[in-house]
Amino acid sequence: MRYKYCPECGHKLTERPAGDEGNVPYCERCEKLWFDTFPSCSIVLVANEYDEIALLRQSYMSDRYTSFVSGYITPGENAEQTAIREAGEEIGIIPDTVDYAGTYWFEKQGLLMHGFITRVKKQPLTLSSEVDWADWVPAEEVIKTIFPDSPGNAAFAIYMKFMEEYYGGRK
Template sequence: MKYCDECGNQLIEKACGIDGTMPYCQHCQKFKFPMFNSAISAIIFNPQKDKILLIQQYGQEDYILVAGYINKGENAKETLIREIQEEVHLQVKDYMYNDNEYYQRTNTLMHNYAVVVDSMDFSLTSEVDIAKWIPVGDVLKVIKQGSLAQSFVKRYLEKEYSYAKDIFL
C-alpha cells in the first residue's frame, strides 16, 4: 500500500511497536495495516458422509468446492450457510472448521469447512453450471488439480480418514 485509502496522501514507513515498520499516513495520523478479503469454502458431504458435492462455475471445466466472500457485517458461519443455500439450495445440518490459507491471486484469506447437509437433493442457481456428488475415494482425482480446493480436501481427508490413507491419497 503506497497511498492512504482515506485521504489519498502518500504513506511513509514508521515504527509501530512490536509490529515493526508499517505504512503510516501523516495526514490522518493512522497506521495502515494490510487489508485483504475473507471468504469461505465448503467440503460438502451428503448425510451418509460417503460423497462430496463438487461444482463447476462460470463456464469452467474444473470441479471445485462451493465458496464465497464474507460480506461486511457477516461472520464466517453465516456466509457458509448462505453460500450453500444460494448456490445449491441445501441446508447445513452440521459443520466443522477444517483449515485456512491465504490465496495471493485474489488477496483473500480462505476459511475452509467440512459440512454435512440434510439431503442429496440439490438444485442449482445461475452461479453454478454443474454440481455432482462424487464418492469420497474419487474426489482427489476429480477436483481441480493443484488447486486450493484440492489442498483443503486432501488435508481434511488426511486428518479425518487417516486410518484409510491408502484408499484416498
C-alpha cells in the same frame, strides 16, 4: 493490499514503525496507520450420509476443474455464517452447522480462505445461476476433477482432511 495513499484523505502515505509489525503505511495528515488488507473467503465441503460430496464447476474459475461451495465473507459476517449462506445460495442446501477445517493463504489471488466441512442429509441440489454444474459425487472420485494440489489450494487440503477424518463415517 498495501496502501500507498490514505483511503480517507488521499494523502500520500509514509511509513512508520508499529511495534512488532515493522514499518506500516502511515498518513501524517490523519495520524493513522493503514495496515495491509486482503479479502477473506469461506469454502465448505458439503458431504451427505453416503459419503458423496457436492462438487461444483464454475466456468469463471475453470472449465476443467471442480471445487466446493465458496464465497467472499461480507462485513458483519463470521466465516461460518458465510459458509452456510453460500451453501444455500449456490446449491440450495442450508447446513445446520459447519466444522472448522483450517485456514489457507491463497497466494495467487492474495486472499485468506477459511475451510469448513459439513454433513447434510442427501437432497436434490438447486443451483444458482453462477454455478454451471453441480452434483453429488462419491468422495473417492472427487480426486479426478478437483483442482490439483498446489500451495494454498484450500479445496484440495480440506478434501484430504475429509478423506482422513470423515470418510467412511469416521465423523
